[in-house]
Amino acid sequence: MYQMKYRLFIILFFILAISCQQNKTFRSIDSFRNSHIWTLAKLVQSEDTAKMREFVNSNPAIDIDELDSKFHKNLLIWAIFNGRYKSVESLLRLGADPNFIAFDGTTPLIYASRFLTSEYKADSRYIAILLKFGADPNKVTKDSVSGLKTNALDVAAITSIEYVKYLIEKGKADPFVKVNNISPVEQAVIQDQLEIVDYLISSSNVSLHIPSGTYGGGRTVYDILVKKHYPSDSDLYTLQQRILQLQTTVPN
CATH class of the missing domain: 1.25.40 (Serine Threonine Protein Phosphatase 5, Tetratricopeptide repeat)
Incomplete structure (x- = not known):
């Protein structure tokens, strides 16, 4: 039992360390520089939704959910993480996947469920728009490295009562769901x-x-x-x- 708890502690510490490092560096859009959607990425950063729409319509073969080269996340997650609401809404309207799952099990809704503004305040708009476009609040995902699971309500429960209420009352999230028991x-x-x-x-x-x-x-x-x-x-x-x-x- 002790060894199992110690192993879990080490895994959680590792994930926290990686997360903290990402929090410092995923602010930059530069990890998309060598992708096919670099032009779109810069428009997402500046929230130029008109040009975003023009670019996607002019390049129907591009993958709007192409991953960046460093963190292996898509533009939708980057926009949520960096508080670009206009770009989030535009990306969803242009076909970005609201249920995209990254290698570490994170999804756009999970990022939205732990998002805080620069004033450390909750902003339910991100959860609301994702639910509107079909994000699944009851989806449980797994980190391919650690094997640990997560979901939106699991994250919201340690972030904001506003998020918890929205997920349960508007998204019909299951309040009894267990993640990692x-x-x-x-x-x-x-x-x-x-x-x-x-x-x-x-x-x-x-x-x-x-x-x-x-x-x-x-x-x-x-x-x-x-x-x-x-x-x-x-x-x-x-x-x-x-x-x-x-x-x-x-x-x-």
Whole structure:
């Protein structure tokens, strides 16, 4: 058991390191420089949607989802990652795949579900437009390197209650889905997103009396929340106590 948890820790650390590195460098459009869509990439960067449309219509044989040479992602993901909403909408209208899956299991909707503006605020427009064009909020994907799985709600549960609500209420995302044996409510508890925990309980009747996929050993998500320590004068403490009181009774 210890070796398995240690291995999982190493894998997660590796993924986090790669992700942090990508966060620093995927801002540049230059990784598309040697692709067939370099001209389109520059138009995506500048959000010149009229010229984007003109380029695609004049080059019907191009693959609008061609990958960049460094991160192996498409322009749609680049546009979401870099907050180019006009380009995101234009790419989707021009035929970009809303359910594209990168080698690491990420999708446009997964990127949209963890997107924060430069002011660290949520922006549901990206999720909304992807759902409009057919993105599947219940798709579970796998990283081809680590073997770990992910999906949009799994990511949203540690990012923003706004995203969680949108995915469930508008996208009909399954609040009970487990990814790597971990449910959205457990993700939220671990990351101290108690507002999300409260929402999942009240809106979807999610229970905390379920086995923990993170710790195992008979522990439940309820047990994890019980052991959380928040300042007694904090909003988190108040919310924690209210949730624990509501979840005192173990369902049959």
